[in-house]
Amino acid sequence: MQGRVFMAVVFLLYAASMAIAGVPGDGERLAETCTGCHGTKGASPGNYIPVIGGQHAGYLKKSLVEYRDGLRPGGVMANLAKGYSDGQIDDISKAVASWKWKNSPIKSAFKGKKLAVETESCVACHGKKGEGSADTPRITGQSPGYLKVVLQEFSDGKRKSPEMELIKGVAATELDKLVIFYTRK
């Protein structure tokens, strides 16, 4: 009984701290530390730092956990993600997913008439417009430099994902075409 009352009080205090008009909750404030690199609301202006704002929460969470646990190759993310608990990663992912996706300002130039690239298989999982869902990331409008890096990681077998096995061993020139397809003007 006492325990329950205590929990209720804790909850009320917690709710009160959440409820300050205009002051963002813990998830949002944690996520605001990311925007120094990923841009305000996760709209990255850079080529090699990905857009994260509006990415799907399930995928964000999976990524952060895998960076943290050394299951996904990463640079700064492999270090930074170690600073957050499961609960915090959950909160951060929700906050970042609630931001509005903005396509990268950097677009791939494509001058030819038709891009000879097979993307039908991609559609099956990433959707018609490359918009993704749940654990499958949005890829359309992502930063081109970043996309090339991760596709190369899949191809080299450095980044592991059963769903993305189809990219294994694919040549860099083909990867370039995929990048152009998803990031062209």
Next chain:
Amino acid sequence: MNRRDFIKNTALGVGAVTLFGSRAFNVHAGEILPKKGKRVVVAGGGFGGATAAKYLKMMDPKLDVILIEERASFISCPVSNLVLVGLKEMKDITFSYSTLAKKYGISVLNAKILAIDPVSHKVETSKGSVAFDRLILSPGVDFIYDNIKGMDARSQELFPHAVKAGPQTIQLTQELKAMKPGENMVMSIPEAPFRCPPGPYERACLVANYLKNNKKGSKIIVLDANQDVVSKAKLFKAAWKDYYEGIVEYHPDSEVKEIKAETRTVVASSGEYVGAILNIIPEQKAGSMAFMGGLMPQGRRWSPVSALSFESSVHKDVHIIGDATDGDVIGSMPKSGFVASTMGKAAAASVMAMLAGKEPVSPYLANTCYSMVNEREAIYVTGVFEYDPQTKKIAGKKAAGGVSPERSVLLGHQAEDWAKGIWSDTLG
């Protein structure tokens, strides 16, 4: 008398005297921008201040936010080392405050702050006095020359630190260009803490790279008052060894004692060195605004604040963030633009809460500093910091603190994007 006492008795004493003496608050200065609703004044539009102002407005577009900055435009220290060696230009690191005004509705006042009255809630500026409910100060750093003999006003001009990007960056760029092959540059690094721990070592790499390509036989002689490279030591030393053998000459435990301007000689604890260029980075203290209004306790050089809300330990309703804060009081963090930016966001949230009469909210901070070791490759150091209610200090999460395993071209690209990211997060 040890070194610390010496600092207390000289540099800081002087700072405190000017504070109470010549710059007392002038109550007769005309008030400008009369206050109607609740208002937050942010003083200093660097990484900390500009970010705080923007995030305040993002939380509440109706809040009256005035950003007071003496410079007409924002000049970034990050990437300024690339300007020194011609890889970037001043225009690449110079930005307008106009987006903050137009997009976020911040009143940007281009004026110098002359005095602060925390009691009557006013700041006096070169354009008149401005009232506030809460004040956020992000004063940056200032320099202590008292401990170096011969570093008079003229020598300070002759031997730039280039640790505040601006005219001194241009001066050092020109000096490097004009230097004759075979001549040397001497750079001195003060005892930590100083602004941007990896900054001087990155400069050593980039200058060495420039000398290697442009000035045959020239060297950069690094006089470090610290016992070893303060940040990313292994990575910097690997770059010096692999790329700049015989071009970077590193002397640890070398405290500068005296400058002889006529012969361009640096007298350090480890010996005497001559350079065509002397890049003297002196010891640092909080920027001048931190010493106004009695906000700096006698004998201190960094601002004591609450680690929870960044409210000054001396005066309520005044918050201080960025390089100026005292790591001994709030917990040790690097004096970096990234930390200042996350402090700006954290302070903004607590200021919002406190304006509503509520308790401040827990700060979440982070750091990443990339350093270029040549025109293509970079290395980094990271950290994640959180408030500990037990110790009432901010502490680093051990597991998240680290450095890059190696230097790489990909990190070079990310370093460039990091700058774009933080500039847009601060000003865009």
